[in-house]
Amino acid sequence: MEEKKEGPSKGAVVVPFLVGFVAAIAFGWWGFPQLLYSSKSQPLNFTHLNHVQDYGIDCEDCHYFRPDGSYAGLPSNEKCAECHSMAMTSDPDEIKFVEEYYEKGVEVPWLVYQYQPDNVSFSHAAHKDEDCTACHPDVGSTNELPPYYENRLTKYSKETMKMKECERCHAKEGASNACQVCHK
Amino acid sequence: MVLYLKEFKIKWGMVIDLDKCTGCGACMVACQAENNIAPVVDASDKRRSMTWLLVYQLSNQKLYPDHDVAYLPRPCQQCGHPNCVPVCPVIATDKNEEGGIVSQVNARCIGCRYCIAACPYHARYFNWHDPVWPEGMEKTLTPDVSTRPRGVVEKCLFCHHRYMQARDKARVEGRDPNALAEGDYIPACVEVCPTGAIAFGDLMNPNHKVHQLSKSPHAFRLLERLGTDPQVYYLSRREWVRRQGDNILEHETVEGV
Numbered sequence: 001m002e003e004k005k006e007g008p009s010k011g012a013v014v015v016p017f018l019v020g021f022v023a024a025i026a027f028g029w030w031g032f033p034q035l036l037y038s039s040k041s042q043p044l045n046f047t048h049l050n051h052v053q054d055y056g057i058d059c060e061d062c063h064y065f066r067p068d069g070s071y072a073g074l075p076s077n078e079k080c081a082e083c084h085s086m087a088m089t090s091d092p093d094e095i096k097f098v099e100e101y102y103e104k105g106v107e108v109p110w111l112v113y114q115y116q117p118d119n120v121s122f123s124h125a126a127h128k129d130e131d132c133t134a135c136h137p138d139v140g141s142t143n144e145l146p147p148y149y150e151n152r153l154t155k156y157s158k159e160t161m162k163m164k165e166c167e168r169c170h171a172k173e174g175a176s177n178a179c180q181v182c183h184k
Numbered sequence: 185m186v187l188y189l190k191e192f193k194i195k196w197g198m199v200i201d202l203d204k205c206t207g208c209g210a211c212m213v214a215c216q217a218e219n220n221i222a223p224v225v226d227a228s229d230k231r232r233s234m235t236w237l238l239v240y241q242l243s244n245q246k247l248y249p250d251h252d253v254a255y256l257p258r259p260c261q262q263c264g265h266p267n268c269v270p271v272c273p274v275i276a277t278d279k280n281e282e283g284g285i286v287s288q289v290n291a292r293c294i295g296c297r298y299c300i301a302a303c304p305y306h307a308r309y310f311n312w313h314d315p316v317w318p319e320g321m322e323k324t325l326t327p328d329v330s331t332r333p334r335g336v337v338e339k340c341l342f343c344h345h346r347y348m349q350a351r352d353k354a355r356v357e358g359r360d361p362n363a364l365a366e367g368d369y370i371p372a373c374v375e376v377c378p379t380g381a382i383a384f385g386d387l388m389n390p391n392h393k394v395h396q397l398s399k400s401p402h403a404f405r406l407l408e409r410l411g412t413d414p415q416v417y418y419l420s421r422r423e424w425v426r427r428q429g430d431n432i433l434e435h436e437t438v439e440g441v
Contacts, residue, residue, distance in 0.1 A: 069352030119291045119330045121345065125352040126361075178281035180344055183289045184330045 037149040037158050043109055044093045047143040059132075059140060071124035074110050077102050111148040113137055113159040121184040135161060189265065194362065195284040196342055197387035197415040198374070199397040200257055202425055204381035205239075207255030211373035211382070212237050215259075218343060218372035220329045222315030234309045236260065236340035237373055244424045254425045256418065257382070259373065260307040260340035261406060262286050264413030268299035268308065276337075282362065284415055285342050293336040300337060304407050305414075308339045343371035366392045387415060404429045 051057045062075040081102050087095045101108050114135055116122055127135075137146050137159070149158035163182075170177045215221070215237040224232045242254040266286050268277050276292035277299055279285075300308045314334045317325070325331065328345035332338050350369035351361035366385045374384040385392030397403065398417045404426045405414045420426055432438055 065356045067353075067356070069349060069354070069356045117291075119289070121328060121348055123348060123352050123355075125355040128355070176281060178287065179275070179278055179289045179292070180281050180285065180287035180341070183287075183291065184328060184345055184348075 036152055038152055040111060040148045040150055042111055042145045042148065044097055045143075045145055046093075048140045049143045052140060065125060065128070069125050073124075074112070077105075077107055080108075111150075111157070113146075113148060113157050114161060115157055116160060117156070119183055121182065190280060192282055192284045193388060194282050195264075195387040195415055196262070196347070196369075197284075197385070197394050197398065197417065198259065198342075198371075199383045199394045199403065199417040199419060201381045201383070202242075202254050202256055202418055202420040203422065204379045205255045205257060206379055206381075207239055207241065207253075208378065209239055210376050210378060211257050212239055214372040214376035215340070217324070218326055218329070219340075220315075220325050220331045222317050222331075223321075231312065234311075234338070236307075236309070236338070238306075242425060242428050252422070252424070254420065254422065257373070258305060258307065258406070259342070259371075259416060260286060261305050261412065261414035261416045262342065264415065265411060267302040267304060267412060271298040271302045273298070283347060285344055285347070286339075287344075288337065288339050288341060290330065290332045290336040290338060295335040295337065297337060304410055304412065308337050310337050311335060343373075346371060402426070407431070 052059070062072075062079060064072050066072060080097065084094060084097060085102065087098045097108065100106070132140075139145060150156070151158060166182060167177055169175075170181075175181075212235060216223070216234070219236060221234045221236070224234075227233045237257055237259045240256045240258060242256055244250070244252045246252070262285055263279075264284070266277075266279050269279055269286065272278075273296060274292055274294055276289050276294070278287050281287060295310065297310055300310060311332050311334045315331060326345070328349065347369050350364055354361045354364060354368065364386075366389075370384045374382045383394050383397055385394040387394055387398055389395055394417070397419065400419060402419050402421050403417045404420075405417055406429050408414075409430055418425075418429060427438075430438070
C-alpha cells in the first residue's frame with residue numbers, strides 16, 4: 001500500500017518568501033540609506049528669505065560671476081561682515097558668526113549640497129541660463145536650510161549630481177558629451 | 185572613415201619656430217608648474233621624470249665649423265588620427281571635443297599603457313609612483329587641474345583648463361565661446377616662451393596667425409609619413425632640421441622638405 005506523501009502546503013512556501021522579500025526590500029530601500037548617510041546641519045542657519053525680502057538683497061549680490069568668468073559660489077566672511085561685523089540682533093546664529101568665525105578669521109565651513117569631485121570642472125557660466133533650482137535646493141524661498149546628507153563611505157553629499165544626470169541633460173540639450181568637457 | 189574620427193570646426197594648434205627656440209626649457213618648467221606635475225628629487229632619472237612637454241636637442245652630426253644644433257619642444261601632437269585613442273580599452277582617451285584636443289581622463293584610466301606603446305611621439309607618461317609635493321608646495325597647485333594618482337597615464341592637453349576658462353570668460357562677457365579670438369586661450373608654454381617661438385591658435389581660422397604659418401614652405405610635422413595628422417607644426421629655414429622631422433634616408437628626396 002502506498003503512503004501518500006504530504007508536501008508542505010502552499011502557504012508554508014509563499015509566506016516565508018514574502019516575508020523575506022519585504023524585509024530585503026525594506027532594508028535596501030529604507031534601512032541601508034539610513035545607515036549609509038549621516039545627516040548634518042549647516043554651521044549657521046542663514047535666512048535667505050529674510051535677506052531677500054526684508055533687506056532687498058539680490059541673489060547676485062553674493063552669488064556672482066567674476067569678470068574672468070569664474071563663479072564666486074558662496075560669499076566669504078568679508079562679504080557677510082559688510083553688515084554683520086558686529087551682532088545687530090540677539091540672534092544666536094548671528095552672534096556665533098561674529099564671535100566664532102568673523103573675529104577669529106575662520107571662514108564659515110558651509111556644506112555645499114552639490115559639491116563635485118576634484119576630477120570634475122563644472123562651469124556655472126555655461127549653465128547661467130538654466131534655473132539654479134534645476135540642480136540646487138530651492139533655499140532662496142525659505143528661511144530654513146535643508147539637512148545635508150553625507151555618504152559615510154565616500155564623504156560626498158547625497159545630492160551631488162551624478163554623471164548620468166549630466167550626460168542625460170547634455171544629450172537632451174544637444175551639448176557635447178565629450179569627456180573633457182566636464183572632466184579635468 | 186574610422187568610427188572614432190570626427191571633423192572639427194575648431195582645431196587648436198601650435199606652430200613652433202625651431203629657429204627661434206634657444207632650448208632654454210622655460211616651456212617645460214611652465215608646463216610642470218601649470219599642470220601640477222610634482223617635482224622629482226632627480227629629474228635626470230627618466231624612470232621618474234614627467235615631461236608632458238620635452239625639449240629635444242637635434243644635431244646635424246657634422247664637425248666644427250659645420251656643426252649646428254636645434255632644439256625641438258615636443259608637446260602632445262594632438263593627432264588628427266591619434267594612435268592612442270583606438271587602443272584604449274576604456275575610452276579614457278578620446279578625440280571628440282570641438283577643438284581637437286585629445287582628451288585624457290585619469291579617473292577612467294586603468295593604467296594598461298597601450299596608449300604609451302601606440303604613441304609614436306613618446307608624449308604619454310605613466311605614474312609609477314604617487315606624486316609627492318614638498319611641504320608647503322601644495323599651495324602652488326593649479327586648482328583647475330586635477331592631480332593624478334599612481335597607476336594612470338597622463339599627457340599634455342594644451343592646458344585644456346585654460347580653454348575652459350577662456351570659454352567661461354567669453355560667456356560672461358556675452359561673446360560666442362565657440363569663436364574665441366587669438367590670444368583668448370593660450371597654453372602656459374606659449375605664454376612663457378621668452379623668444380616667442382611658439383604660436384598658438386585655431387588652425388581652421390584664417391584670422392589666426394597659426395593658420396598661415398602652418399602653410400609655410402618651411403613648416404613640417406613630426407613623422408608626417410605615419411599619417412597621424414598632428415595639430416602641432418614646426419618651422420625651420422634649415423633643411424637638415426626639417427629632414428630630421430621624419431625618418432628620411434640620407435639620399436632620399438621628399439617633396440616639401
